[in-house]
Amino acid sequence: MNAVLQYTVQGLAAGSFYALAALGLAVIFGVLGVVNFAHGAFYMLGAVAAAVLLDTVGMSLWLALIVVPVLMLVFGMLVERLLVRWLLPLDPLYNLLLTFGLTLLLVDLVKRRYGVSGLPYDRPDALDGRVQVAGIGLPVYQLFVIGVALLVCLGVWLLMTRTRVGMIVRAATERPELAGALGINVGRWVTPVFGFGVALAGLAGVLAAPFRAITAEMGSDFIIILFAVVVIGGLGSIVGAVVGGFLVGLVEAFGQAYAPTFAQVLIFVLMAVVVLARPAGLFGREEATA
């Protein structure tokens, strides 16, 4: 029981990174129809930015949690305006290729600038150590990560369901032609939505900074797992991204605990099962084969 709770917390913490980043991926796919391969690189940039800001101007984690996503929002909007936009009318595979190229570029740029050994990041004292819950010591930082992720997911959900902006974005996601016919300027939302999705990846990166090794390569396995997450949850489904993210985090944590040899493989087995049983993903809608 003791161990099970620990692994659950560990899994939910790992799942928090996946859920946040997958949420960004889902929002971008929903509105633009683009699968952003560079999402792992943006996650890495978030972590690197947090580490560099701590090192150069001594910016605390608390401030970085706000500042870095804002920077990533601007960066994402630039990427959309300068690159992604031109390929939107074409087959979505072109933007997959474009963002793949962008990934190679960003990873090697960071590698050249900051080396391969990884950047240090000390977590704030307030988040260090363990807290006793029902007699079981749980790492404070993991609980903090889960809390932030849940808060952000809740925030995005409220934004999507309770505000006018959210309604427009959902309408643009589900029935772009109809939304356009009703006089909604769908194109206006493309740039901010892409930026928002990138900001979510950046936020996941900042949260991961004190928790994972900060290297140029940290996004390269992350993006593959993220793809598995959205395939499991259903591409473009916001609920699916969050549930899929936490689910994969849990599978990973329990896999590492009880079958360490197969931990990473388990995720893909789960994906294979989902593809077989429900090709559209757990929360995806059946789509006509494009």
Add this chain to the structure above:
Amino acid sequence: MTSIATAGASVTEQHAAIAGARPWQRLVLLAVGLLVALGLPWFVYPPVAMDIAAWALFAVALDLLLGYCGLLSFGHAAFWGGSAYATGLIAIHLGVPFPLAVLGGAVFAMILAVPIGYLSVKRSGIYFAMVTLAFAQMLFFIANQASSLTGGENGLQGVPRSFFGIEAVETDAFFFYYAALPIILLGMWAAWRIVHSPFGRVLVAIRDNAPRARALGYDVERYKLIVFVLSAGLSGLAGGVFAVSHGFVALPELHWTTSGEVVLMTVLGGIGTLWGGVIGAGLIVMLADYLASSGFDGIGIVTGGVFVTVVLLFRRGIWGTARHLWLNRKRS
């Protein structure tokens, strides 16, 4: 929305290129290609020449799937790397002449492609790319874990290059190139045969309009699976030759960056052209070799930049652009 395979060149243009090119033009092209293939190790360092040939076949195999069936696989490293390991293990443990080992590797890649393909062809477009990518990465993790068999992160060391006791081939990369070239050319001929067969025409029909092909009575998923397995087999031939040429198999051969690299070569050369893959492979391998020897350690900056530029500005690729200009010159 234009499909990825036809956005570069119009459908009619592709048909003209498949059916309309005059026989003598084809023969000239073929002769030039053969001359380049035969002369390559005289002009570039023989191991690099072998790399170019292997990657060229790999890119052609990917183009078979992408250009003629409209399926972008982002997981072909599974077949290239999987065959590299299988070839290496066969060569080490059985000591057979390397062409047999390579053949074994290719068969292994095809066996591997059956379950992966079966699951992947259930989806098309972007989903297909993501699912193949994830399954290939699963193989990467398995190879990493099974280090007693694969050597894990150290790679599979000491793959022998045995060739009927002919010492020149076994020790000299220059002669090895000529011993391995027939395998590569055989693979390319097979790809060409597939594309120009009735089977290939059905593939193009599926690519251009899957529902119509289904309505005409073709089992779309089965055709996709067959071409997926064939493409995997050709990738396996290429990966096996690569493994024997290097004498060892490194774990990154299975990584998704390898899948991405071959996609880059195909797109750079021109999707749906076959020749394009050869040109893309030649350029990228030589570029990587040049950058590595000049001590520049950010190859991704260059290849990534090339990728972004090609996708934004030259979607036809090099061969596709050349063919487009050639055909339009004839029309006007």
